[in-house]
Amino acid sequence: MARKRKNESGAHGNLDLRAVILAGGSGTRFWPLSRKKRPKQFLSVISKSSLVEDTAGRLKGLIPPSKIYTIAVASQTRVLKKLLPVLPEKNFLVEPEARNTAPSLVLATAVIYLKNPEAVVVALPADHFIEEVEEFRRKLLLAARIAHASRKIVLFGIPPDSPSTAYGYIHVSSRDREELDGEKFYRVRGFREKPDLSTALEFVQSGEYYWNSGIFLWRADAFAEHLRDFVPEIFSAWIKLLPALRNNERREVRRIFQEIPALSIDYALIEKVHGALMNPGDFGWSDLGSWGALYEYLPADESCNVSRDRLIPIDARNCLVFNPGKLTALVGVEDLIVVNAGDALLICRRDQDQKVRELVERLKKEGPDYL
Amino acid sequence: MARKRKNESGAHGNLDLRAVILAGGSGTRFWPLSRKKRPKQFLSVISKSSLVEDTAGRLKGLIPPSKIYTIAVASQTRVLKKLLPVLPEKNFLVEPEARNTAPSLVLATAVIYLKNPEAVVVALPADHFIEEVEEFRRKLLLAARIAHASRKIVLFGIPPDSPSTAYGYIHVSSRDREELDGEKFYRVRGFREKPDLSTALEFVQSGEYYWNSGIFLWRADAFAEHLRDFVPEIFSAWIKLLPALRNNERREVRRIFQEIPALSIDYALIEKVHGALMNPGDFGWSDLGSWGALYEYLPADESCNVSRDRLIPIDARNCLVFNPGKLTALVGVEDLIVVNAGDALLICRRDQDQKVRELVERLKKEGPDYL
Numbered sequence: 001m002a003r004k005r006k007n008e009s010g011a012h013g014n015l016d017l018r019a020v021i022l023a024g025g026s027g028t029r030f031w032p033l034s035r036k037k038r039p040k041q042f043l044s045v046i047s048k049s050s051l052v053e054d055t056a057g058r059l060k061g062l063i064p065p066s067k068i069y070t071i072a073v074a075s076q077t078r079v080l081k082k083l084l085p086v087l088p089e090k091n092f093l094v095e096p097e098a099r100n101t102a103p104s105l106v107l108a109t110a111v112i113y114l115k116n117p118e119a120v121v122v123a124l125p126a127d128h129f130i131e132e133v134e135e136f137r138r139k140l141l142l143a144a145r146i147a148h149a150s151r152k153i154v155l156f157g158i159p160p161d162s163p164s165t166a167y168g169y170i171h172v173s174s175r176d177r178e179e180l181d182g183e184k185f186y187r188v189r190g191f192r193e194k195p196d197l198s199t200a201l202e203f204v205q206s207g208e209y210y211w212n213s214g215i216f217l218w219r220a221d222a223f224a225e226h227l228r229d230f231v232p233e234i235f236s237a238w239i240k241l242l243p244a245l246r247n248n249e250r251r252e253v254r255r256i257f258q259e260i261p262a263l264s265i266d267y268a269l270i271e272k273v274h275g276a277l278m279n280p281g282d283f284g285w286s287d288l289g290s291w292g293a294l295y296e297y298l299p300a301d302e303s304c305n306v307s308r309d310r311l312i313p314i315d316a317r318n319c320l321v322f323n324p325g326k327l328t329a330l331v332g333v334e335d336l337i338v339v340n341a342g343d344a345l346l347i348c349r350r351d352q353d354q355k356v357r358e359l360v361e362r363l364k365k366e367g368p369d370y371l
Numbered sequence: 372m373a374r375k376r377k378n379e380s381g382a383h384g385n386l387d388l389r390a391v392i393l394a395g396g397s398g399t400r401f402w403p404l405s406r407k408k409r410p411k412q413f414l415s416v417i418s419k420s421s422l423v424e425d426t427a428g429r430l431k432g433l434i435p436p437s438k439i440y441t442i443a444v445a446s447q448t449r450v451l452k453k454l455l456p457v458l459p460e461k462n463f464l465v466e467p468e469a470r471n472t473a474p475s476l477v478l479a480t481a482v483i484y485l486k487n488p489e490a491v492v493v494a495l496p497a498d499h500f501i502e503e504v505e506e507f508r509r510k511l512l513l514a515a516r517i518a519h520a521s522r523k524i525v526l527f528g529i530p531p532d533s534p535s536t537a538y539g540y541i542h543v544s545s546r547d548r549e550e551l552d553g554e555k556f557y558r559v560r561g562f563r564e565k566p567d568l569s570t571a572l573e574f575v576q577s578g579e580y581y582w583n584s585g586i587f588l589w590r591a592d593a594f595a596e597h598l599r600d601f602v603p604e605i606f607s608a609w610i611k612l613l614p615a616l617r618n619n620e621r622r623e624v625r626r627i628f629q630e631i632p633a634l635s636i637d638y639a640l641i642e643k644v645h646g647a648l649m650n651p652g653d654f655g656w657s658d659l660g661s662w663g664a665l666y667e668y669l670p671a672d673e674s675c676n677v678s679r680d681r682l683i684p685i686d687a688r689n690c691l692v693f694n695p696g697k698l699t700a701l702v703g704v705e706d707l708i709v710v711n712a713g714d715a716l717l718i719c720r721r722d723q724d725q726k727v728r729e730l731v732e733r734l735k736k737e738g739p740d741y742l
Contacts, residue, residue, distance in 0.1 A: 032700075312733060314726055323716050327741050329403075329730050332720035336704065340716050345694050347718065349703035355685055359700050362683060370698050 016119040017144045019063050020108040022214075023052050023080055023126040024072035024098050028360045028371060029290055032344035033322055036371050041126035042079055045294055045322075052126040053083050058133050062141065069093055069111070070126070071104045096254040102268035103260040106227075106234060107253075110241045113220035120144045121223065123216045123265070129297060131284025142183050143217050143279055151222040153273055155188065156281030157210025163200035166289060166354075168193050168212040168266065172278050188276040191266065212266065213281050230272040234260055291337040292353040295320040305330070318350065344370050387490040388515045390434050391479040393585075394423050394451055394497040395443035395469050399731045399742060400661055403715035404693055407742050412497035413450055416665055416693075423497040424454050433508050440464055440482070441497070442475045467625040473639035474631040477598075477605060478624075481612045484591035491515045492594065494587045494636070500668055502655025513554050514588050514650055522593040524644055526559065527652030528581025534571035537660055537725075539564050539583040539637065541649050549648075559647040562637065583637060584652050601643040605631055662708040663724040666691040676701070689721065715741050 026039045034040045041052040049057065056068055065086045071093040072080060081092055093111060095104050105123055112119050122140060130136045139156070147154040157170040172186035179185070191212065195203060203209035218226070227235040237259045244252040261268060270276060286293050298306045298320070305313050307321035309328065316330035323340040330336075337348040348356060363371050397410045405411045412423040420428070427439055436457045442464040443451060452463055464482060466475050476494055483490050493511060501507045510527070518525045528541040543557035550556070562583065566574060574580035589597070598606040608630050615623040632639060641647060657664050669677045669691070676684050678692035680699065687701035694711040701707075708719040719727060734742050 032698075310738070312730065312737065314730055314733070315723070325714075327403075327715040327738060329715065329717045329719075331718070331726045331730060332723035333707065333718055336718065338716070338718055340711060343696075344698040344700065345709070345711050345716070346700045347702070347704055347707065347709055348700075352686070352703035355702045359683065359685055359702060362685075366683065367681070367698060 012141065015144055015148050016116050017063055017122065018067040018112050018119050019059055019069065019122050019124055020105065021052060021055055021068065021070045021124050021126045022101055022104060023070045024076060024095060024104060025127055026098065029356060031356055031360055032341045032346050032370070033339055045288070046129055046297060050083055052080065055124055055126050056084055058130060058136060062137050069108055071095055071108050073098050096257050099260065099262040101265045102263045103257050105265045106238060106260055107241065107257060109220050109223045110238060110245055113224065114242065114246060117221040119220050120147050121218055121220055125214045127288065129286045129288050131297065136283040139183065139279060139281065139283060142180055146180055146185055146277060147217040147219055150277065151219055153226065153270055153276040154217040155276060155278045156213045156215045157278040158213050158281050158285050160204045160209065160211050163197060163204045164211065165194055165197055165200050169195065169203050169209040170212050170278050171209055173208055183279060185277040185279050188278050191271045210278060210280060213285055215281070216265065216270065226269060226273050231269055234268060290353040291320060291339065291348065291356065292350055295350065320350065383512065386515055386519050387487050388434055388493065389438040389483050389490050390430055390440065390493050390495055391476065392423060392426055392439065392441045392495050392497045393472055393475060394441045395447060395466060395475060396498055397469065400727055402727055402731055403712045403717050403741070404710055416659070417500055417668060421454055423451065426495055426497050427455055429501060429504050429507060433512065440479055442466055442479050444469055467628050470631070470633040472636045473634045474628050476636045477609060477631055478612065478628055480591050480594045481609060481616055484595065485613065485617055488592040490591050491518050492589055492591055496585045498659065500657045500659050502668065507654040510554065510650060510652065510654060513551055517551055517556055517648060518588040519590055521648065522590055524597065524641055524647040525556070525588040526647060526649045527584045527586045528649040529584050529652050529656050531575045531580065531582050534568060534575045535582065536565055536568055536571050540566065540574050540580040541583050542580055543649050544579055554650060556648040556650050559649050562642045581649060581651060584656055586652070587636065587641065597640060597644050602640055605639065661724040662691060662710065662719065662727065663721055666721065691721065
């Protein structure tokens with residue numbers, strides 16, 4: 001009982017687990033619900049709360065609010081402070097500009113390193129969905145222990161359920177793994193960026209490839225060592241960043257931040273590191289990368305229509321409708337995505353939701369005010 | 372030249388032609404654009420002006436504003452006065468309650484009879500569309516002359532282009548007709564209410580059946596004679612109505628109005644009259660009875676999409692979109708009717724637009740506030 005109480009407060013023996021929620025994204029794959037000024041992580045598409053609130057909420061009792069950080073640009077940080085009022089003011093890390101995840105995570109890890117070099121950082125995208133929260137929490141804690149004990153970077157790889165060409169793949173081998181509390185941790189052999197369909201098919205059939213979830217764990221000090229050993233150009237920024245942060249030299253921090261290449265942390269660091277470990281993240285993960293993905297995770301009526309708003313279907317099937325606060329009547333239609341938000345309405349065949357990207361490209365030229 | 376100027380002022384020899392625009396309808400076939408408080412005749416679906424404005428506009432130069440009347444209940448009359456400011460205040464006839472077209476036209480004809488018993492009344496539904504306006508005007512004038520000279524009721528019958536089961540049909544015979552200025556006027560043999568499909572098919576193939584357009588002409592005094600000869604129960608109301616109107620006894624007028632059966636003028640009078648005349652109304656008439664009908668009359672883009680609002684189609688075809696003031700993006704869809712209006716959105720397969728009626732019936736029970 002005493003142990004349980006200790007766990008709920010977020011203490012796990014020597015383990016000082018801290019979360020960094022990457023909340024700076026600006027995708028428009030949920031257009032027209034998501035807009036430049038209201039990116040996906042701020043939308044309430046799965047529950048009544050926003051995706052970033054859900055992301056923080058999954059950590060409740062596992063990591064105390066004092067050890068949960070967000071990182072985003074200033075304008076997004078203002079929104080984050082309203083959505084996550086339990087986090088301490090200083091935990092809302094502000095990135096001087098949006099420069100992809102490598103600069104963000106170097107900065108966040110440096111902030112945490114100054115608190116405790118042995119702390120384990122878990123980097124969490126703000127806009128993903130996890131269906132089996134208890135399983136995720138159990139695995140997260142095990143992965144953190146492994147990251148702490150091994151000083152290795154630990155990743156969650158998602159067992160692929162289709163030959164998707166939209167994800168990066170992690171390559172592992174079943175001959176090369178270790179176990180902790182019955183959990184398998186595979187040594188990462190390599191990464192493969194978004195493959196073509198036939199390659200993706202081979203990957204899935206081989207059983208040796210997992211989707212890269214974007215959830216990573218590392219000890220802060222091990223992170224620095226990896227930079228030193230594998231990415232010296234970023235390590236030089238790191239060693240300047242620590243005193244600038246310690247002395248609260250904001251202009252200097254900004255200058256150093258802008259020195260770091262605007263790359264993803266996957267590409268800048270993780271793919272270069274030898275010996276990273278992967279655990280199969282079979283906890284119902286989705287990056288909610290499209291309207292169609294959302295359709296899979298929301299409860300449907302007896303005609304397989306999904307809507308959280310008032311819906312009257314007449315001979316209508318398999319539709320996803322977002323029309324907040326309004327009534328939608330569907331007559332004789334099927335397999336549609338219908339999204340009515342503000343000054344724009346999208347009607348899209350469900351199997352063509354990847355074309356929303358093409359649409360957004362057209363809007364950049366023909367109607368940027370609608371983005 | 373002098374004669375032309377005379378015509379433009381609306382004078383046609385002895386002919387005193389006056390129009391009664393039946394503007395009291397409350398249909399919801401254009402839901403969700405049309406609502407209880409904003410019926411179809413007030414919508415701008417074809418041009419930038421409302422259908423009732425278009426109806427009055429077609430008479431310009433043919434009938435002077437002083438001889439154009441509207442009839443509707445008080446609440447609708449307030450809207451009509453704003454839409455048709457050139458009409459004299461007293462020409463906005465107010466019906467005490469909505470009781471179908473027979474009471475309305477008895478009242479309006481009585482008002483006109485008191486001005487000039489020999490005047491010819493043309494009854495015009497406020498919410499129809501006519502594509503070939505000049506041809507309509509030419510025929511209207513000829514029909515008025517025939518109505519004046521013959522004292523008969525004159526109708527326009529629409530040459531059917533499909534075996535519609537939504538219209539009433541007028542039965543005529545080619546052996547039984549007269550001509551005026553080269554125009555054929557057929558003696559009406561009978562009326563057939565909305566037939567079943569196989570009957571409608573026979574009608575269309577026979578060449579002897581026309582759709583009832585709801586556009587009727589009569590001399591005011593002949594109208595009274597027809598009531599006397601064929602509908603004595605309405606004639607008794609008529610003879611009380613004249614002095615009540617002359618003396619401006621509003622409560623008495625209301626009382627008499629409510630005595631008149633709440634029937635259509637077709638059913639109450641025209642179908643009972645012997646010797647009515649029909650002219651083929653081949654001037655591009657449509658009652659705009661459904662969203663699909665509207666699709667036929669509005670200009671389409673190269674992919675056959677119809678929208679007067681901002682539309683971005685990607686692999687989208689044959690869609691009708693109403694989304695006033697907003698952007699609509701269509702991706703991979705075809706043959707849809709999309710109407711976004713206020714608190715309700717309709718997505719309907721174009722060939723199932725008749726189910727909007729079923730939808731409206733459901734709304735009466737499940738969501739009357741949306742009507």
